[in-house]
Amino acid sequence: MPPNDTQAVLAMDLDASAGDWTPTPHGVLLAEALAEHPELFEGRDVLELGGGIGNHTIPLVRMGVNRLVTTEILPERSETTRRNVERNCPEATNVEYRVADWLHTDGAFDVVVSNPPFAKSGKRNRRYFIDSLTLDAHKRLRDGGDLIFVQSSMADIEKTTRRLEENGYAVDILKTSEGPFRDYYFEDEAFMEEMKQVEDGFEIRDGTYYERLFVVRARLLPWSPPKGAH
Ligand SMILES: C[S@@+](CC[C@H](N)C(=O)[O-])C[C@H]1O[C@@H](n2cnc3c(N)ncnc32)[C@H](O)[C@@H]1O
Numbered sequence: 001m002p003p004n005d006t007q008a009v010l011a012m013d014l015d016a017s018a019g020d021w022t023p024t025p026h027g028v029l030l031a032e033a034l035a036e037h038p039e040l041f042e043g044r045d046v047l048e049l050g051g052g053i054g055n056h057t058i059p060l061v062r063m064g065v066n067r068l069v070t071t072e073i074l075p076e077r078s079e080t081t082r083r084n085v086e087r088n089c090p091e092a093t094n095v096e097y098r099v100a101d102w103l104h105t106d107g108a109f110d111v112v113v114s115n116p117p118f119a120k121s122g123k124r125n126r127r128y129f130i131d132s133l134t135l136d137a138h139k140r141l142r143d144g145g146d147l148i149f150v151q152s153s154m155a156d157i158e159k160t161t162r163r164l165e166e167n168g169y170a171v172d173i174l175k176t177s178e179g180p181f182r183d184y185y186f187e188d189e190a191f192m193e194e195m196k197q198v199e200d201g202f203e204i205r206d207g208t209y210y211e212r213l214f215v216v217r218a219r220l221l222p223w224s225p226p227k228g229a230h
Contacts, residue, residue, distance in 0.1 A: 009035040009062045010032070010059060012054070012058050013084075014054060014055060014084050015084065016053050021050075021053070022053070023053065026152065026213055027055050029175060029177050030148075030215055031056055033174045033175040033215035034056060034113070034148070035063070040148070041060055041063040041064070041065050041111060042063055042064040043066050044065055045068075045107075045109045046060055046109060046110065046111045046112075047069050047070075047071070047105070047109040047111070048070040048071065048112075049071050049103070049114040050071065050072060050102075050115065050117070051077075052081065052115070053080055053081065053084055054080070054081045054084035054085045056113060057070045057085050058089060060113065061085060061095060066094065067094050068094060069095075069098055069107060070098070071102075071105055072097075073099070078099050082095075103133075103140060109142065109145065110141075110142055110144075110145050111146045112133070112141055112145070112147045113148050113149065114148075116130050116151070119152075119182075119185060119188070119191055127156070130151055130160055133149060134160065134164050134218075135163075135167060137220075141220045144220060145219070146217055146220075147216075147218040147220065148174070148217050150213060151216065153198070153211050154195045156201065158200075164216070168220060168223050169219060171217070172216075172219075173216060175215040179210065179213070180208050185209075
């Protein structure tokens, strides 16, 4: 399959079991951004965190990654990723399915890809998974490696950019989109209250709430600790 044919890369037959995450506009935007940049993946070693139903795993395989490790938090979630990849990419022999808690997994990679939990992160700091990427993804990335993920304006894109830069990354936005709130946002009062505190987190136009989505590419700049550092 030609790696620059984005439609072919994104054509997928996906199924989900009870409890699997059904892709939202975040996942759709990330898939499109990945497919528009095959040069970031071809021949590279990739770690995907939270593969879900495989909506990014499959495009990554099709774009010719060298090796792909895709993780999930539970064995049954990981089985869904495997089932969908095996049906859509029956020839693929370079995919490893791991059950792992976020970045607590081994290996050195050229790219880390994720659609991190946010609105339903289940953490006191709702940004926990994004913050964890900014602080610790470097442990899995080779120098010059790329951390690529999607987030909402409500997760504070300015804060993310600042934290990535503080942690040695050069930041680009690969793609953005705007769309109305998901219904489940309104069902979570605490979420709605928190989001009001985020500057430029959302806009209301004609009574409709809109968020903006961003696909972030953060390139880990080479760096060595000074002599004598702990
Ligand atoms: C926002 S969903 C994204 C799923 C899929 N990649 C997509 O974009 O549709 C986040 C995924 O991360 C998984 N997940 C949640 N906590 C995790 C953890 N601690 N470690 C690994 N995966 C986790 C969830 O099961 C879910 O599939």
